[in-house]
Amino acid sequence: MPTLSVTGLRRRFGSAEVLAGADLEVPAGTLTCLVGPSGSGKTTLLKILAGKLDPEGGKVLLDGRDWSFTPPAKRGIAMVMQNHALFPHLSVRENAAFGLEEMGVAPAEAARRADEALRWVGAAEWAARRPQELSGGQQQRIALARALAQQPSLLLLDEPLSNLDAASRLELRSMLRGLVREKGLTVLCVLHDQKDALAMADRLGVMRGGKIIQSGLPIDVYRRPADSWTATFLGMANLFKGKVLQVGAGEFIAQTDLGEVRGALATPSAPPALGAAITVCIRPECLHLDAMPPEENAFKGKVVDSLFQGDHALHDFATSSGES
Ligand code: ADP
Ligand code: MG
Numbered sequence: 001m002p003t004l005s006v007t008g009l010r011r012r013f014g015s016a017e018v019l020a021g022a023d024l025e026v027p028a029g030t031l032t033c034l035v036g037p038s039g040s041g042k043t044t045l046l047k048i049l050a051g052k053l054d055p056e057g058g059k060v061l062l063d064g065r066d067w068s069f070t071p072p073a074k075r076g077i078a079m080v081m082q083n084h085a086l087f088p089h090l091s092v093r094e095n096a097a098f099g100l101e102e103m104g105v106a107p108a109e110a111a112r113r114a115d116e117a118l119r120w121v122g123a124a125e126w127a128a129r130r131p132q133e134l135s136g137g138q139q140q141r142i143a144l145a146r147a148l149a150q151q152p153s154l155l156l157l158d159e160p161l162s163n164l165d166a167a168s169r170l171e172l173r174s175m176l177r178g179l180v181r182e183k184g185l186t187v188l189c190v191l192h193d194q195k196d197a198l199a200m201a202d203r204l205g206v207m208r209g210g211k212i213i214q215s216g217l218p219i220d221v222y223r224r225p226a227d228s229w230t231a232t233f234l235g236m237a238n239l240f241k242g243k244v245l246q247v248g249a250g251e252f253i254a255q256t257d258l259g260e261v262r263g264a265l266a267t268p269s270a271p272p273a274l275g276a277a278i279t280v281c282i283r284p285e286c287l288h289l290d291a292m293p294p295e296e297n298a299f300k301g302k303v304v305d306s307l308f309q310g311d312h313a314l315h316d317f318a319t320s321s322g323e324s
Pocket of ligand 2: 082
């Protein structure tokens with residue numbers, strides 16, 4: 001049973017419908033990542049789950065129970081806000097223990113939990129320091145430790161990797177994955193960068209206009225995006241208009257400006273009709289330059305530019321229908 005199941009969540013601010021019926025599942029023991037453009041309602045969704053904001057409609061089940069019967073403080077949900085505030089006058093250990101006494105945790109147990117959480121995030125050696133003596137990435141770990149010390153059944157993270165340098169981002173990425181695996185945490189994490197999300201997530205949700213427009217395994221969402229917008233939001237995509245010539249077994253053949261293309265259907269359960277207009281998405285990494293092309297999915301053209309990217313190169317390729 002999923003730990004968290006959200007259906008039809010709604011919320012307005014004035015006349016703006018910020019959550020327009022959002023559905024999301026966060027299975028127990030997973031790191032579920034949510035991506036979407038700025039203003040799509042990600043933080044609003046997290047705030048509602050954390051009990052900082054009331055929904056106007058929809059249902060939230062936590063371990064199968066309707067959470068509206070449980071007061072927010074008893075839901076066992078901890079959130080690390082995007083601009084988490086560590087207290088400058090408190091030590092790292094005191095910051096990590098902050099809020100536990102209010103929750104009714106005895107001081108000795110609060111200290112034990114804070115030390116344990118600091119160990120989990122690799123911050124034990126900074127326990128006596130002040131937050132301002134730490135780097136941005138180190139501070140982010142303390143904010144995480146403070147949430148972990150609450151021993152939440154669900155941890156919500158709002159853009160924990162923003163404003164970190166590349167090395168700290170990679171470190172925190174693998175630390176979070178390790179924590180989910182080793183400690184059995186259930187985490188819903190909003191991310192700004194699609195590459196971080198694809199790399200980190202056990203499950204990925206894509207949010208737009210107050211709705212989750214697609215969710216699933218990252219590889220499925222990336223390879224079978226629900227629409228053109230999702231395709232381009234998650235990575236580079238060459239999009240071609242086409243007409244369906246054949247459909248079967250999760251595949252299609254379409255006539256496009258590029259020629260005949262065979263590919264996988266984004267939604268095999270709802271295949272398009274013969275002759276229907278479709279959009280074909282070809283990820284750049286799926287195209288290979290070959291002097292002896294295969295019979296299928298081979299397109300004639302000319303490389304007009306090559307951009308060296310270190311571990312790979314991007315080629316601009318001119319076909320009879322235009323550049324791709
Ligand atoms: P995201 O986190 O995806 O960038 P948010 O959930 O923060 O998006 O915001 C979604 C929309 O709701 C934005 O247009 C934002 O301006 C608006 N909004 C968020 N919080 C409030 C609020 N307290 N009052 C009025 N409008 C808000
Ligand atoms: Mg936000």
